[in-house]
Amino acid sequence: MEPVVELKNLTHVYVNDREASLAVEGLNLTVHPGEFISLVGPSGCGKTTILSMIAGLLHPTNGEVLVYGRKVEGPSPDVGYMLQQDYLFPWRTILQNAAIGLEVTGRLQRESMDHLTQLLDEMGLEGTGSLYPQQLSGGMRQRVALVRTLSTDPGLLLLDEPFSALDYQTKLQLEDLIAGTLREKNKTAILVTHDLSEAVAVSDRVVLLGKNPGRIRRTFEVPGHIRETQPFYARKEEGFNELFHEIWREMESEED
Numbered sequence: 001m002e003p004v005v006e007l008k009n010l011t012h013v014y015v016n017d018r019e020a021s022l023a024v025e026g027l028n029l030t031v032h033p034g035e036f037i038s039l040v041g042p043s044g045c046g047k048t049t050i051l052s053m054i055a056g057l058l059h060p061t062n063g064e065v066l067v068y069g070r071k072v073e074g075p076s077p078d079v080g081y082m083l084q085q086d087y088l089f090p091w092r093t094i095l096q097n098a099a100i101g102l103e104v105t106g107r108l109q110r111e112s113m114d115h116l117t118q119l120l121d122e123m124g125l126e127g128t129g130s131l132y133p134q135q136l137s138g139g140m141r142q143r144v145a146l147v148r149t150l151s152t153d154p155g156l157l158l159l160d161e162p163f164s165a166l167d168y169q170t171k172l173q174l175e176d177l178i179a180g181t182l183r184e185k186n187k188t189a190i191l192v193t194h195d196l197s198e199a200v201a202v203s204d205r206v207v208l209l210g211k212n213p214g215r216i217r218r219t220f221e222v223p224g225h226i227r228e229t230q231p232f233y234a235r236k237e238e239g240f241n242e243l244f245h246e247i248w249r250e251m252e253s254e255e256d
Ligand SMILES: Nc1ncnc2c1ncn2[C@@H]1O[C@H](COP(=O)(O)OP(=O)(O)OP(=O)(O)O)[C@@H](O)[C@H]1O
Pocket: 014, 015, 021, 022, 023, 041, 042, 043, 044, 045, 046, 047, 048, 049, 050
């Protein structure tokens, strides 16, 4: 099967008036259909830069990004992006917020509202369509952001720390919901996170990046029995702690 994402010798240099800084260098990564990948690594190792290039928001200085076999030249409806902040518009109802993706891509139709209401229901947000964002909790708002992202039916989801602003309990609930939903809908996902336990619990593969500049340091396969378990319970599975500590030690041992 054709890969969903191919990063080939990907390099990015940020340039301003005074200096140039190498953020990502010579990165190669292939992500297959239905895979859930996490990118982890120390602060500043280039995780967000990599997602921005896959999303077509930032052009690589060198190398190339292919999504579904096509060179990325800009944002595409095949790719959904979810961030730490939900960016809901306070003056729009929940349903109107959920509809924005379809609106801006010119695909909003009469029957779309039924589909969005169904998606809100699936996310446990029954009856919230006519409320406003400020009437919902942080976890609920982030679920609305997920509905907005899924509404355009992108095959690939880029998740940049979508759980990190939430309290611990909400974060665990949302991890289960998002990982379960994406697997059920057979989406491909790349998650950026600082939380190694989250990375192991939700992913098929954890890609550890090293810093100065961002390069792949090591890739860890998550064993099948952990992958098949809901993230919350995965943390109690045999081998989970060992893998967590292996990644942790590797990250700590970075010398450069
Ligand atoms: N717009 C920019 N201009 C100049 N340098 C930048 C810019 N954005 C990021 N950088 C630098 O590029 C490097 C990679 O940044 P990036 O945000 O991709 O890392 P990250 O791994 O996502 O960091 P964090 O984990 O702290 O979110 C860092 O050294 C950062 O300072």
